[in-house]
Amino acid sequence: MTEKKLLLGDEAIALGAIHAGLSGVYAYPGTPSTEITEFIQGDKIANERGIHSRWATNEKTAMEAALGMSYMGKRALVCMKHVGLNVCADPFVNSGMTGVNGGVVVLVADDPSMHSSQDEQDSRFYGKFAMIPTFEPSSQQEAYDMMAVAFEYSEQQKLPVLMRVTTRMAHSRAVVNVATEAQQEKPLNYDAIAANWVLLPANARKRNDAVTTQQATLEEDAANSTYNNYIDGKDHSLGIIASGIAYNYVNECFPEGSPYPILKISQYPLPKKLVRRIMNDCAKVLIVEEGQPFIEDMVRGVSELPSNILGRLTGELPRTGELNPDIVKKALGIESSQSYAPCENVVPRPPALCQGCGHRDVYTALNEVLREYDNARVFGDIGCYTLGFLPPFHAIHSCVDMGASITMAKGAADAGQWPAVAIIGDSTFTHSGMTGLLDAINENANITVIISDNLTTGMTGGQDSAGTNKFEAICRGLGLPDEHLHVVVPLPKNMPEITRIIREEINYKGTSVIIPRRECIQTLRRHLKQQKAQEKK
Amino acid sequence: MKTDIILCGVGGQGILSIATIIGEAAMNENLYIKQAEVHGMSQRGGDVQSNLRISSEPIHSDLIALGSADVIISMEPMEALRYLPYLKQEGWIITSSTPFVNIPNYPKLDTVMADLNALPNVVAIDIEKLAKDNGVPRSANVILLGAAQKALGIEYDKLEEAIRRVFGRKGDAVVEANIKALALGRKQS
Numbered sequence: 001m002t003e004k005k006l007l008l009g010d011e012a013i014a015l016g017a018i019h020a021g022l023s024g025v026y027a028y029p030g031t032p033s034t035e036i037t038e039f040i041q042g043d044k045i046a047n048e049r050g051i052h053s054r055w056a057t058n059e060k061t062a063m064e065a066a067l068g069m070s071y072m073g074k075r076a077l078v079c080m081k082h083v084g085l086n087v088c089a090d091p092f093v094n095s096g097m098t099g100v101n102g103g104v105v106v107l108v109a110d111d112p113s114m115h116s117s118q119d120e121q122d123s124r125f126y127g128k129f130a131m132i133p134t135f136e137p138s139s140q141q142e143a144y145d146m147m148a149v150a151f152e153y154s155e156q157q158k159l160p161v162l163m164r165v166t167t168r169m170a171h172s173r174a175v176v177n178v179a180t181e182a183q184q185e186k187p188l189n190y191d192a193i194a195a196n197w198v199l200l201p202a203n204a205r206k207r208n209d210a211v212t213t214q215q216a217t218l219e220e221d222a223a224n225s226t227y228n229n230y231i232d233g234k235d236h237s238l239g240i241i242a243s244g245i246a247y248n249y250v251n252e253c254f255p256e257g258s259p260y261p262i263l264k265i266s267q268y269p270l271p272k273k274l275v276r277r278i279m280n281d282c283a284k285v286l287i288v289e290e291g292q293p294f295i296e297d298m299v300r301g302v303s304e305l306p307s308n309i310l311g312r313l314t315g316e317l318p319r320t321g322e323l324n325p326d327i328v329k330k331a332l333g334i335e336s337s338q339s340y341a342p343c344e345n346v347v348p349r350p351p352a353l354c355q356g357c358g359h360r361d362v363y364t365a366l367n368e369v370l371r372e373y374d375n376a377r378v379f380g381d382i383g384c385y386t387l388g389f390l391p392p393f394h395a396i397h398s399c400v401d402m403g404a405s406i407t408m409a410k411g412a413a414d415a416g417q418w419p420a421v422a423i424i425g426d427s428t429f430t431h432s433g434m435t436g437l438l439d440a441i442n443e444n445a446n447i448t449v450i451i452s453d454n455l456t457t458g459m460t461g462g463q464d465s466a467g468t469n470k471f472e473a474i475c476r477g478l479g480l481p482d483e484h485l486h487v488v489v490p491l492p493k494n495m496p497e498i499t500r501i502i503r504e505e506i507n508y509k510g511t512s513v514i515i516p517r518r519e520c521i522q523t524l525r526r527h528l529k530q531q532k533a534q535e536k537k
Numbered sequence: 538m539k540t541d542i543i544l545c546g547v548g549g550q551g552i553l554s555i556a557t558i559i560g561e562a563a564m565n566e567n568l569y570i571k572q573a574e575v576h577g578m579s580q581r582g583g584d585v586q587s588n589l590r591i592s593s594e595p596i597h598s599d600l601i602a603l604g605s606a607d608v609i610i611s612m613e614p615m616e617a618l619r620y621l622p623y624l625k626q627e628g629w630i631i632t633s634s635t636p637f638v639n640i641p642n643y644p645k646l647d648t649v650m651a652d653l654n655a656l657p658n659v660v661a662i663d664i665e666k667l668a669k670d671n672g673v674p675r676s677a678n679v680i681l682l683g684a685a686q687k688a689l690g691i692e693y694d695k696l697e698e699a700i701r702r703v704f705g706r707k708g709d710a711v712v713e714a715n716i717k718a719l720a721l722g723r724k725q726s
Contacts, residue, residue, distance in 0.1 A: 006564050008574070031576055115575070172599040173572040175564055245599070252598035325602035338626060339604030343618040343652055345644045349547065351583035352639070384581065461576070 001180040009169040012140040014039035016147030021183035023074035024052030026062035029460035030081030031116035032170035033109035057466040058431040059084035063091040073189035074102040082110040096130040101192040103151035104160035113322035122291035127162040134268040136244040140174040223271035235259040239282030246288040249328040287311035358518035359385040361490035363393040365498040381405035383425035403432025409447040427457040430467035444510040454520035462523040484512035539592040546612030551678040562699035563591040608688040631685040634661040676718035683722020
């Protein structure tokens, strides 16, 4: 039995996992992957079954917990945005060595064009070098269907499966036919073989040989996969290789069906057999993929830009950025529809910190104090407060990766910089800032750390923050003396107190932490609304 | 039937609730739907848009191509103009006439309205005032939906039914306010 549901790609993935007998989702919020875990947290079956869905502290802890669940025979899902895969690269790559017991799907949402990200890395490269089979659904329906297939395949091959989606798949809704019942969860078992999971060199060498040998099977499976299709066409002057959602843009160009053969790729390792077939059948091949030229680079190899292979590397498609129907039309020599010119009077409307947000008061205070110093440097981090770079604050000088504010400030201080200030949010601090603070405290580095605590993971929509109510204890536990640990309430009326504390701690030659704490204005509104609704009942 | 719709405005103005109602109505009619939304950083007071495509035939792309949107529904007049290159030559713009000024260089409202009025098919409504004057202050977005109904190619009754299903959980008062807003919008079109 099936029923129709209007689902975001992320929601289709979540429901697909629940229906596939999932026992736990492990994730840290990150656009565009956040809604997968949120859906499971709110799902009736998931709640009845007690499927694990609480947010993890970061992607590494998430990936490892999922491996532990798999070790015991159950199915686990790990979700993250593309840069999260860097954070959990160690357990991810080594999960290819250990293999799995219960099925593991690692869902990574890439963000081409960087709508909400600092780079547009393509996760398919990770799948390749970790030797882990990779799925790339082309539609919400396929994403839903693939979850059950991916878990089964993971268990059959005893390897995790990487599922790669991109922003337009994650954050686009479509009608999806879904099952009305969920498979049972897998029972606990003790089938995991310790010698596979203890990656001592002697064991790991055996596993490395086994997994390397297994690649031929994985490629053969990809060649026979129902998700990789060769669709013949009448006109063999051109063939099109399209992966993931790029396949949709190609089809959009041909409402009456494509005259050219199309090879749709949604499962890797890249099936060379199918690629050779379309290359033999067609005079030229256009490779259309969302993200970096992953397939194109492999197909092209090292020979000097063969003229029969077209794509992002030859300029038919742009080298970077997200695809859209018009970009693909152009590559296929089809004219776009007649359109109005962009309106000249329209001005950009960049995102900004909300009115009433505590981060605003933190930056106002910090800017007021730092005006008194020559060449102060403020090392920023990932979150809403990164918007402090923009007018009117112009307050930060770096933002690289989760937690880098503290460690970069320390390195700058080591180089002789003063004042060196780090500004980091509460959730980012527990994600990856704590270890850096320990480094700083151990050397009493001359830095001032501001943990701007809004009691939530704000940028991704207000998810629970792992360290709420624990920050003073964490700082003390890392060895910070009480006299250099301050908590303030970031409100305009407290400006004199906040600026005085910031000034004193900058002038102190050592590590100090200031925690401005006030709830995120968005979650506060939501909480007040919920409270009101409760009172009505 | 096939309708390509761009919904736009400023983060927090409620364009996604309009999309939810249209999506609900379309699904109930067994139509195909694709609706690309914007989540994440740009929601913080920045410009936001959603590409909503409904069709009796399967839909491929999640995004609308240049020059092919049948209608732009905008909660803000300058935001309506931002997506002009996506509008069909004979397409409709249904927009709120109230500017949302959260940037220092917002153009003169006269200029924005002149640009809008130079287009063939524009309906600009002071939805905020209409909503307040008629006692439905929280349903300004649904007034806009009512005004867009004819351009959407979805029957009025179907939108009304969708509102009942979407807002049912929130109680009769909310449902009735939104149905009233939908009717107010229809009168404006």
